[in-house]
Amino acid sequence: MTCDVKPKDRAGTINPIFTCQPAGAQFASIGIKDCTGIVHGGQGCVMFVCLLISQHLKESFEIASSSVHEDGAVFGACGRVEEGIDVLLARYPHIRLIPIITTCSTEVIGDDVDGLITTLEEGLLAEKYAGRDIHLMAIHTPSFVGSMVTGYDLAVRDFVKRFAAKTEPNGKINLITGWVNPGDVKELKHLLAEMEIDATVLFEIESFDSPLMPDGESVSHGNTTIEDLTDTGNAFGTIALNRYEGGKAAQYLEKSFGIPAVIGPTPIGIRNTDTFLANLKAMTGKPIPPSLVRERGIAIDALTDVAHMFLADKKVAIYGNPDLVIGLAEFCLDLEMKPVLLLLGDDNVSYADDPRIKALQENVAHDMEIVTNADFWELENRIKNQGLELDLILGHSKGRFVSIDYGIPMVRVGFPTYDRAGMFRHPVVGYGGAIWLAEQMANALFTDMEYKKDREWLLNVW
Numbered sequence: 001m002t003c004d005v006k007p008k009d010r011a012g013t014i015n016p017i018f019t020c021q022p023a024g025a026q027f028a029s030i031g032i033k034d035c036t037g038i039v040h041g042g043q044g045c046v047m048f049v050c051l052l053i054s055q056h057l058k059e060s061f062e063i064a065s066s067s068v069h070e071d072g073a074v075f076g077a078c079g080r081v082e083e084g085i086d087v088l089l090a091r092y093p094h095i096r097l098i099p100i101i102t103t104c105s106t107e108v109i110g111d112d113v114d115g116l117i118t119t120l121e122e123g124l125l126a127e128k129y130a131g132r133d134i135h136l137m138a139i140h141t142p143s144f145v146g147s148m149v150t151g152y153d154l155a156v157r158d159f160v161k162r163f164a165a166k167t168e169p170n171g172k173i174n175l176i177t178g179w180v181n182p183g184d185v186k187e188l189k190h191l192l193a194e195m196e197i198d199a200t201v202l203f204e205i206e207s208f209d210s211p212l213m214p215d216g217e218s219v220s221h222g223n224t225t226i227e228d229l230t231d232t233g234n235a236f237g238t239i240a241l242n243r244y245e246g247g248k249a250a251q252y253l254e255k256s257f258g259i260p261a262v263i264g265p266t267p268i269g270i271r272n273t274d275t276f277l278a279n280l281k282a283m284t285g286k287p288i289p290p291s292l293v294r295e296r297g298i299a300i301d302a303l304t305d306v307a308h309m310f311l312a313d314k315k316v317a318i319y320g321n322p323d324l325v326i327g328l329a330e331f332c333l334d335l336e337m338k339p340v341l342l343l344l345g346d347d348n349v350s351y352a353d354d355p356r357i358k359a360l361q362e363n364v365a366h367d368m369e370i371v372t373n374a375d376f377w378e379l380e381n382r383i384k385n386q387g388l389e390l391d392l393i394l395g396h397s398k399g400r401f402v403s404i405d406y407g408i409p410m411v412r413v414g415f416p417t418y419d420r421a422g423m424f425r426h427p428v429v430g431y432g433g434a435i436w437l438a439e440q441m442a443n444a445l446f447t448d449m450e451y452k453k454d455r456e457w458l459l460n461v462w
């Protein structure tokens with residue numbers, strides 16, 4: 001059996017799976033309290049990203065734009081940033097951190113954002129906002145390299161790098177969640193609470209599943225504070241759940257502060273959640289309590305109900321963020337399914353060295369393709385012109401037309417998912433996530449069976 005990892009063999013992209021680097025930096029920045037990023041570029045670099053994030057989370061939040069126009073593109077646009085920062089600080093007295101997130105245009109014209117920050121710290125901040133605790137920092141995310149995934153990873157590292165400091169040991173671990181949903185954060189906090197582990201959960205967006213309260217407050221914000229970021233230097237260990245979304249920050253803390261780092265696995269499915277809990281136990285010395293053993297048992301029971309009878313041998317295509325895709329593929333294999341095509345939307349050369357991908361290559365018992373730098377045409381072309389038969393597609397909403405056009409059931413998972421209600425509320429990590437994912441996949445197949453087979457008899461006797 002073969003399992004090739006190769007980039008798509010076409011120049012150009014038809015319907016991209018990912019968006020660009022600044023999008024990832026923006027997603028990381030909304031996880032910080034009292035932080036409003038300013039994206040240094042054209043308005044679309046914010047407008048479309050904000051739209052995607054708010055469509056996905058169904059919440060309001062704030063990111064600013066330097067709104068670069070023709071004159072800025074020709075003569076430099078640092079003045080727009082200066083003006084934007086002044087407006088932000090004057091209008092929002094709570095703001096303490098403004099990351100300046102660069103884009104393709106402002107990196108190409110060569111605006112000296114780092115130099116500008118020094119100028120602003122010595123000028124605007126010292127003179128007009130003296131006495132306020134304000135931090136400016138540059139996050140360089142040119143979009144002609146990498147993707148939204150590398151943008152998230154870079155931003156997380158840069159935030160940690162900017163603030164982490166060693167003072168007194170805090171008796172905590174750092175947990176870098178990666179690009180997850182509020183439902184995932186809730187599940188992760190639940191696992192930590194059951195194990196009685198004190199953790200700094202970084203870039204924490206649980207409150208993006210926010211209530212509508214009588215006071216009318218409607219703007220969501222992240223829960224990670226600047227103090228939390230500073231305190232990352234005092235932890236006794238870091239667990240980054242995702243290799244490509246937070247791994248760099250974990251490595252930085254290890255290298256600069258001697259804080260041991262465990263990177264991955266993404267706790268999707270039973271075996272990866274088991275490993276996550278084992279890592280927590282090894283790092284903290286805290287035992288895995290009977291309550292989690294029971295939760296695990298409930299999950300295994302739920303999976304047993306659907307795996308062999310309905311999910312086994314089903315051919316699946318999976319696309320999206322790499323840690324999610326790999327975690328889903330591993331979970332599908334554990335459910336006796338056949339992930340036959342994995343599509344990763346950027347050209348990160350380190351994918352080929354990922355031990356999880358190597359393990360797939362060594363162990364998979366059916367033919368599998370892993371395509372990097374992939375787009376949706378890689379999926380559609382195989383179905384339309386190359387005879388690829390699929391039972392299920394797993395991925396975000398941008399690929400739904402392939403599912404609709406070719407009548408293939410689909411489970412929405414990843415970012416962005418905007419054409420199904422409440423997807424952000426449900427975890428894909430932990431034992432709870434394993435149950436939700438397996439039952440979503442089974443239900444998608446059941447619905448399909450009913451349409452295609454007209455009153456499917458099997459479900460009557462299940």
Ligand code: SF4
Pocket residue numbers: 020021022041042044045046103104105143
């Ligand atoms: S590709 Fe460049 S111009 Fe387009 S949204 Fe991304 S950063 Fe902005």
